Amino acid sequence: MPRQPRRRSYDQHCAAARALDLVGDRWTLLVVRELLAGPRRYTDLHADLPGVSTDMLAGRLKDMESAELVTRRRLPPPVSAYVYELTPRGRDLLPVLRTLAAWGAPDLGEPRPTDAVRAHWYAIPLLGALTELGAGVVQVTLDEGEFHVRLGADGVVGYGDGAVEAPDARLRTDAATCRALAAGELTLGAAVDAGRAVLERPAPVVAPVVASVVASA
Known part of the structure; x- marks a missing residue:
């Protein structure tokens, strides 16, 4: 097997520099953002990373495989796709992206004419605001589409693109409110009170109580 070329390095004995050796290249963290929502085919990744060339994306994925951040597997029949x-090390980057998104949220502003938009791109910035709902699955609906967030008892578990069956809560809002929540300008409760968001919590299904009759001897 031919020896893989050595990745560029800052050649500094520093934890931050070593991390940037692995994820500091253009597009790498955005690939992580997409894969945090779950396994994706190459074509799906390319569709949700507008602006990346096919060669660049293929190169980044190979680099990420070499760094053991990403794995590639074949889906079982009848699906013929990888x-x-x-x-796990790649998923450990979720807190990094959350911090990066929180830092960048105040500068997000309105979308520029050249900006692509995907609904699930709001998932990471919204995670902090949604944790107050407690453990469960929250489905979020925007004009741009839907995504869902899985919340654990100790915080965020993850998120996924699209709707989910039987969520514990449904949130309908708009992109402007998402930006305000992400920037900390608005709480979820305040957004609901102001009519900028609608939060629905389906009533739990209660099993009927069946009384048992015990015959006396």
């Missing part, structure tokens, strides 16, 4: 998914 998917990419994050390794």
Whole structure:
């Protein structure tokens, strides 16, 4: 097997520099953002990373495989396709992206005419605002589409693109409110009170109580 070329390095004995050696290249963290929503085919990744060339995306995925951030596996029959998914080390980048998104949220502003938009791109910035709902699955609906967030008892578990069956809560809002929530300018409760968001919590299904009759001897 031919020896893989050595990745560029800052050649600094520093934890931050070593991390940037692995994820500091253009597009790498955005690939992580997409794969945090679950396994994706190459074509799906390319569709949700507008602006990346096919060669660039293929190169980044190979680099990420070499760094053990991503794995590639074949789906079982009858589907004939490969998917990419994050390794546990790759999934550990969620807090990094959350912090990066929180830092960048105040500068987000209105979409520029050249900006692409996907609904699930709002998932990471919204995670902090949604944790107050407690453990469960929250489906979020925007004009741009739907995504869902899985919340654990100790915080965020993850998120996924699209709707989900039987969520614990449904939130309908708009992109402007998402930006305000992400920037900390608005709480979820205040957004609901102001009519900028609608939060629905389906009533739990209660099993009927069946009384048992005990015959006396």
